[in-house]
Amino acid sequence: MSIIDAPASPALSAAVTATPAxxxxxxxxxxxxxxxxxxxxxGSTHVLDGIDLRVEAGEVVAILGPSGCGKSTLLRSVAxxxxxxxxxxxxxxxxxxxxxxxxxxGFQEPRLLPWRSVRTNVELGVPRGTAKAEAAERVAExxxxxxxxxxxxxxxxxxxxxxxxxxxxxxxxxxxPGVLLLDEPFGALDALTRxxxxxxxxxxxxxxxxxxxxxxxDVDEALRLADRVVVLGREAxxxxxxxxxxxxxxxxxxxxxxxxxxPELVTLRHRILGQLGVHAPAAA
Amino acid sequence: MSGQLLADPGAAADxxxxxxxxxxxxxxxxxxxxxRGARALLGAVVPVTLLVLWWLSTNLGxxxxxxxxxxxxxxxxxxxxxxxxxxxxxxxxxxxxVLVGFGIGGALGLAVGALVGLSRLASxxxxxxxxxxxxxxxxxWVPLLITWLLIGETSKVTLxxxxxxxxxxxxxxxxxxxxxxxxxxxxxxxxxxxxRLLTTVQxxxxxxxxxxxxxxxxxxxWLFLVAAELIASSMGLGFLLTDSQNNGRLDRLILxxxxxxxxxxxxxxxxxxxxxxxxxxxx
Numbered sequence: 001m002s003i004i005d006a007p008a009s010p011a012l013s014a015a016v017t018a019t020p021a022x023x024x025x026x027x028x029x030x031x032x033x034x035x036x037x038x039x040x041x042x043g044s045t046h047v048l049d050g051i052d053l054r055v056e057a058g059e060v061v062a063i064l065g066p067s068g069c070g071k072s073t074l075l076r077s078v079a080x081x082x083x084x085x086x087x088x089x090x091x092x093x094x095x096x097x098x099x100x101x102x103x104x105x106g107f108q109e110p111r112l113l114p115w116r117s118v119r120t121n122v123e124l125g126v127p128r129g130t131a132k133a134e135a136a137e138r139v140a141e142x143x144x145x146x147x148x149x150x151x152x153x154x155x156x157x158x159x160x161x162x163x164x165x166x167x168x169x170x171x172x173x174x175x176x177p178g179v180l181l182l183d184e185p186f187g188a189l190d191a192l193t194r195x196x197x198x199x200x201x202x203x204x205x206x207x208x209x210x211x212x213x214x215x216x217x218d219v220d221e222a223l224r225l226a227d228r229v230v231v232l233g234r235e236a237x238x239x240x241x242x243x244x245x246x247x248x249x250x251x252x253x254x255x256x257x258x259x260x261x262x263p264e265l266v267t268l269r270h271r272i273l274g275q276l277g278v279h280a281p282a283a284a
Numbered sequence: 285m286s287g288q289l290l291a292d293p294g295a296a297a298d299x300x301x302x303x304x305x306x307x308x309x310x311x312x313x314x315x316x317x318x319x320r321g322a323r324a325l326l327g328a329v330v331p332v333t334l335l336v337l338w339w340l341s342t343n344l345g346x347x348x349x350x351x352x353x354x355x356x357x358x359x360x361x362x363x364x365x366x367x368x369x370x371x372x373x374x375x376x377x378x379x380x381x382v383l384v385g386f387g388i389g390g391a392l393g394l395a396v397g398a399l400v401g402l403s404r405l406a407s408x409x410x411x412x413x414x415x416x417x418x419x420x421x422x423x424x425w426v427p428l429l430i431t432w433l434l435i436g437e438t439s440k441v442t443l444x445x446x447x448x449x450x451x452x453x454x455x456x457x458x459x460x461x462x463x464x465x466x467x468x469x470x471x472x473x474x475x476x477x478x479x480r481l482l483t484t485v486q487x488x489x490x491x492x493x494x495x496x497x498x499x500x501x502x503x504x505x506w507l508f509l510v511a512a513e514l515i516a517s518s519m520g521l522g523f524l525l526t527d528s529q530n531n532g533r534l535d536r537l538i539l540x541x542x543x544x545x546x547x548x549x550x551x552x553x554x555x556x557x558x559x560x561x562x563x564x565x566x567x
Contacts, residue, residue, distance in 0.1 A: 079473060081469065081473060099472060099473060099475070101475055103473075105470070105473045105474075107466070107470060109466060111466050111467055111469075111470035113467065113471075113484075113485065113488070114567060115488050115491075115565065115566040115567055124471070124474050124476070124484070125474050127475060128475060128480075171474070175474070175475075
């Protein structure tokens with residue numbers, strides 16, 4: 001009896017006990033992410049320290065901060081790409097230990113294999129053991145969702161940077177990730193394409209309401225997309241070289257789609273830019 | 285949407301086509317065939333001139349026949365050997381030895397090259413030894429191989445495999461160390477590891493290096509073939525060389541050299557065609 005009553009959330013059992021066959025037929029649920037006193041050092045360089053954060057299942061959280069403050073480092077520790085030096089990351093109810101199959105990662109660069117078509121690059125994300133027909137259907141659906149159905153057979157060098165990032169997003173989603181981790185995915189794109197991609201991300205999130213952690217250096221992007229904005233930074237007056245922590249967490253409650261001139265966003269933008277050391281003239 | 289996002293589909297398609305067909309893309313169409321024909325013609329100028337000079341110098345008595353036989357006598361020697369079936373026998377066995385030795389050596393070079401290129405431990409264990417063995421001149425292996433494997437096909441094929449092994453091993457192990465780490469990390473993040481990571485990302489990424497190694501290996505195979513056949517054999521083009529020298533058949537000796545040049549060039553061209561196909565497929 002006690003075995004049957006083992007305390008496991010539905011999300012956890014789906015993630016941990018799913019056999020390949022079961023995995024193929026069910027969509028993985030969004031999973032909560034908890035960072036417990038996470039710190040990261042590389043040799044004598046202390047990048048992050050004392051990060052405590054709980055991200056609810058299905059929530060979109062943006063991580064903002066000056067460049068070099070450890071935003072990407074934080075994301076990599078959630079993905080299991082780098083193990084944190086201190087503390088731990090918990091997804092669902094089990095700690096991250098090594099590359100985590102419950103995460104889908106979108107990197108700043110598309111990182112597509114140049115010798116594969118867009119379709120077969122997206123297929124790369126589908127977990128092993130997924131039935132062939134199921135995998136093909138999932139990939140086709142995602143390609144439609146990100147608007148690449150017509151470019152499916154093209155090679156990465158034959159498509160634009162924005163298309164490549166959409167392929168990268170589809171590849172991350174093809175894992176049916178419990179947590180989608182995006183590391184400045186639109187940072188290298190032109191302003192217009194970036195706006196379209198942000199819109200696309202909201203559409204994708206509506207279709208696949210997974211938990212999203214989005215690293216960005218763009219305050220407006222964070223405000224348009226996120227439920228909460230986590231600002232990383234060093235404490236005021238801390239000596240140079242000391243690790244960054246969470247400076248503040250802002251909740252954005254405006255409903256989407258959000259207009260940049262929404263008063264809540266205007267106020268938050270002013271405050272966040274101030275925290276990042278940019279003192280813009282206040283809106284009239 | 286995709287159409288809108290791609291700033292200039294025409295330019296992109298053009299760039300893609302150029303990438304696919306190489307710089308020849310611009311000349312594609314009516315000009316291409318005549319361009320190729322002109323190149324072939326130009327390439328034939330020097331060999332034909334040499335042939336004419338050879339014909340003149342031998343037939344007009346500028347060079348004595350015991351130093352250089354006439355072209356006609358070389359052709360006649362080819363005709364005699366072909367009629368008796370010896371020519372096919374010599375060429376056949378040599379080609380067979382090269383193909384088998386090259387296949388074995390190339391495959392081993394790929395496997396050991398992958399191991400040493402990807403595993404630090406394997407590299408530290410094997411690199412010093414393999415580096416030293418590579419420095420051993422080909423002929424130095426012959427007495428040992430004959431002692432161990434006797435004068436048969438095995439000793440010759442083994443020698444050729446040794447010759448084919450090192451170029452492939454060196455280029456593949458070097459190239460695997462420089463595969464784009466971002467691609468490898470992305471693939472690992474998507475659950476690829478071990479053999480699947482190797483065949484999905486790492487090997488395709490080093491296809492150009494594999495082929496430059498294979499082409500060097502093929503040239504080495506012919507080199508080692510002649511080394512093996514010169515010393516211990518009763519058939520093959522290398523045997524034809526020594527046998528002709530011993531019998532003073534300069535016409536056959538020159539025939540053997542010409543055959544080695546032609547067959548070597550043909551095998552290299554065939555491999556080059558496979559290389560072009562593979563590079564289109566994997567890059």
